[in-house]
Amino acid sequence: MQIHWHDVSIPIHEQTTVWPGDAPIRVNPERRIAEGASCNTSSISLPTHTGTHCDAPWHFEDDGKPLHAVDFQRFFGEATVLDLRGRDRIHADDLGPAPLPKRLLLKTDNADHPVNGPFNTRFVAVAPDAAQRIVDAGVTLLGVDYLSVAPYKDSGPTHHILLEHEVFVVEGLVLADVPAGTYPFTVLPMPLYGLDGAPCRAFVGLPV
Secondary structure, eight states: EEEEEEOOOOOTTTTTTTOSOOOEEEEEEEEEEETOOSSEEEEEEEOTTTSSSSEEEEOOOSSSGGGGGGGGGGGGGEEEEEEEESSSSOOGGGGGOOOOEEEEEEOGGGGGGGGSSSTTTTTTEEEEEHHHHHHHTOOOOESSSSOOOSSOOOOHHHHHHHHHOOEEEOOOOOOOOOOOOEEEEEEEEOOOOTTTEEEEEEEEEEOO
């Protein structure tokens, strides 16, 4: 079967939506050909949880693995997209009675929110009971379509359940054009050493 790799990453620039209280994204020109330099170079400053990004266990567990210690084999393979639109919050029963796949992506009403729109405090998130169901099912990677897997201002319980069991969490996926189904999925975090997470580039392989 032929596939077309579909980029499901949020573009990063100075207007990219960031989590309230996080430092803004800064892109600083260092050298410019137009100003007589031999090449164009820039420096950037951004939070580790910018745009499409991942959470390493250390993000919420002080004895958890930092990003460089996460098994990178889980970055590659098939993932199942569940269409859970129409729900204000994802609970265990919403995940259905069937066994869950090892790699799971949740498409919700967040998909209708503009990628770079104002921060939406009412985004659809994963409730603790759903997080426990995901852990019990042996899911190793969970992807969601907003900047956090957990509810705004109540992020601890869901994050702790997932990260203490080393579920690799990918947040900020752009799934509006991805229908429910099982597809090749690749997520590539920046190879940052000793950190709590990193921006990612992520792709879904859709059939041609």
